[in-house]
Amino acid sequence: MRTKWHFTKTEWADDTLRLLSEEEVEVTHLQPVNQVITDSDAAAFVYLAEAEPGYVYLYIHENTWVDVKKALDENHPIVAVGTDGTFMLQSFHEEMNDLIVNIEGNSNYGEEMVEKVERVFFAEQR
Secondary structure, three states: OEEEEEEEEEEEEOOEEEEEEOOOOOOOOOEEEEEEEEEHHHOEEEEEEEEOOEEEEEEEEHHHHHHHHHHHHOOOOEEEEEOOEEEEOOOHHHHHHHHHHHHOOOHHHOHHHHHHHHHHHOHHHO
16 A cells, blocks of 8 residues: 655754645654655655555655755755654655756656756756
8 A cells, every 4th residue: 555645845943854744644653665766747756664554655845845955965854744743764865866866867757857856956057
């Protein structure tokens, strides 16, 4: 079974980027899979976590990416916030850095996704 949670807002607290969902989610039972994939159609990065009885897909939408980039660049921790606490996105920085380098100029991710990623994560190189 697969569950999707959408994180569309952010806030900073004590140098930690907090991902916020408009949904009521409980995160403390999650186990990290240490993998980030993309959903090009949704223009989102997706952090995978395990929970009984299957996987939870934490969608990190485009409107959060500027803060995500800042957290990556400045090596700040990133957590998903739920009604029951927070969940640390372990290995997120390494996975994201590898993924965005792979996306740059790679039409396999779809032209629109590539443009959006390049605009946020490679803006200073253009």
